[in-house]
Amino acid sequence: MAEAEKSSDSSGGGGEGESVKLFVGQVPKHMTEAQLLAMFKEVAIVDEVNIIRDKATKASRGCCFLICPSRQEADKAVSACHNKRTLPGASSPLQVKYADGELERLEHKLFIGMLPKNVSDAEVSALFSQYGTIKDLQILRGSPQTSKGCAFLKYETKEQALAVLEALNGKHKMEGSSVPLVIKWADTEKERQARKAQKAQSQASNVPHSSATHQPSLFGALPPMGYLPQYNGFSYQHPGTYGLMQYPMQNQPGFHNLVSPGNQGTALRGVPPELVSTVGPRNFAAMQSAGYMGSAYPALPGLQYPLAYPGGMMSNRPLGNSQGATQSVATSSDLTTASTISSSGICTGSGGQIEGPPGANLFIYHIPQEFGDQELSNAFQAFGRVLSAKVFVDKATGVSKCFGFVSYETPTSAQCAIDMMNGRQLGGKKLKVQLKRDNKQSKPY
DNA sequence: TCATATT
Numbered sequence: 001m002a003e004a005e006k007s008s009d010s011s012g013g014g015g016e017g018e019s020v021k022l023f024v025g026q027v028p029k030h031m032t033e034a035q036l037l038a039m040f041k042e043v044a045i046v047d048e049v050n051i052i053r054d055k056a057t058k059a060s061r062g063c064c065f066l067i068c069p070s071r072q073e074a075d076k077a078v079s080a081c082h083n084k085r086t087l088p089g090a091s092s093p094l095q096v097k098y099a100d101g102e103l104e105r106l107e108h109k110l111f112i113g114m115l116p117k118n119v120s121d122a123e124v125s126a127l128f129s130q131y132g133t134i135k136d137l138q139i140l141r142g143s144p145q146t147s148k149g150c151a152f153l154k155y156e157t158k159e160q161a162l163a164v165l166e167a168l169n170g171k172h173k174m175e176g177s178s179v180p181l182v183i184k185w186a187d188t189e190k191e192r193q194a195r196k197a198q199k200a201q202s203q204a205s206n207v208p209h210s211s212a213t214h215q216p217s218l219f220g221a222l223p224p225m226g227y228l229p230q231y232n233g234f235s236y237q238h239p240g241t242y243g244l245m246q247y248p249m250q251n252q253p254g255f256h257n258l259v260s261p262g263n264q265g266t267a268l269r270g271v272p273p274e275l276v277s278t279v280g281p282r283n284f285a286a287m288q289s290a291g292y293m294g295s296a297y298p299a300l301p302g303l304q305y306p307l308a309y310p311g312g313m314m315s316n317r318p319l320g321n322s323q324g325a326t327q328s329v330a331t332s333s334d335l336t337t338a339s340t341i342s343s344s345g346i347c348t349g350s351g352g353q354i355e356g357p358p359g360a361n362l363f364i365y366h367i368p369q370e371f372g373d374q375e376l377s378n379a380f381q382a383f384g385r386v387l388s389a390k391v392f393v394d395k396a397t398g399v400s401k402c403f404g405f406v407s408y409e410t411p412t413s414a415q416c417a418i419d420m421m422n423g424r425q426l427g428g429k430k431l432k433v434q435l436k437r438d439n440k441q442s443k444p445y
Numbered sequence: 446t447c448a449t450a451t452t
Contacts (some may be wrong), residue, residue: 055452063449430446
């Protein structure tokens with residue numbers, strides 16, 4: 001209080017002193033923004049603290065964002081705090097890092113597409129240095145003399161990147177090329193992972209006939225990705241969501257067919273009416289079993305992306321970020337909804353994890369890769385009422401990490417499960433079943 | 446290999 005401590009203000013809106021957002025994890029849920037601000041101000045200049053809260057309950061989610069006026073200050077906060085101290089009530093030390101997408105934003109990194117195959121570093125360099133100082137340039141190559149037609153480039157400042165975007169994107173043809181360059185902000189790490197996950201998913205859905213003996217997986221029934229996006233170019237897309245649908249293939253008909261009938265009206269929006277009957281629930285199953293999946297769709301017009309990237313010519317990442325809001329790769333709770341959960345009214349605890357009393361919670365390792373929450377729950381329900389079952393998955397790829405938790409109502413059930421299941425062969429490996437470690441020891445008083 | 450979370 002008192003001192004008006006502004007960062008080097010200078011004049012109007014120069015592109016200098018960009019503020020930096022940090023993500024902080026392992027923040028005890030009871031701490032206030034004021035407390036956190038006071039704490040972080042001891043090590044760096046911090047303009048703002050925002051606790052991340054549950055949308056519904058407003059409860060702290062145990063993490064927050066910090067806004068620092070410069071990279072220098074942000075780095076001070078990181079080096080002073082990250083893994084350095086544990087706040088009272090937290091189970092492990094503070095995690096302080098650049099928020100998602102922040103590093104990329106600060107690097108002014110661009111993706112350049114539609115480069116000629118035979119382009120040289122010198123040519124690209126010469127062209128792009130007209131607009132600013134190149135800090136880094138990588139042309140993706142298949143062999144030393146052939147490019148893959150794209151590159152990544154970092155400029156010193158955002159203004160330089162904006163200048164080249166304005167000047168060249170979609171406008172400039174390089175020698176030896178018949179199409180103009182495509183220039184856009186490079187994907188953030190998160191976007192890349194989302195893309196990767198989708199690719200993985202589409203690969204999985206491309207093996208139509210492998211389900212002879214085992215139970216068909218949810219994704220096994222999906223048509224290959226990339227068939228729907230074109231329709232977003234028509235007017236079928238809900239107008240209110242159009243701008244956000246950067247990866248429209250998440251509206252997969254196969255997926256939504258597994259959702260309750262009441263949802264299908266909205267689930268299928270974006271699909272032209274004449275197609276609904278084709279991919280509708282009943283016919284879909286028939287097509288699937290008849291092995292039509294590979295051939296039914298390609299007859300549709302315009303199936304190829306006009307460009308290597310969906311999103312095409314537009315460099316549509318604004319200043320901060322945003323989008324990604326709709327980019328859920330099928331989450332475990334979606335799957336839970338979709339699968340037949342009926343069995344025994346188990347709550348698999350999607351969302352907040354329900355813990356049982358002390359001694360009633362299990363940690364399980366070597367869970368078969370293909371197990372989800374529901375399968376885990378099923379495997380352990382013989383020994384008592386399962387309050388929750390959670391398999392941990394890689395956030396980006398959706399791949400199981402092969403460990404998880406099961407919580408029972410009573411320690412007896414848990415012990416029984418250990419006796420019966422520990423060391424039991426399930427899938428390829430032997431399960432390891434043990435009591436979950438208890439993190440919260442004594443209360444501080 | 447123990448609940449890690451990005452308004």
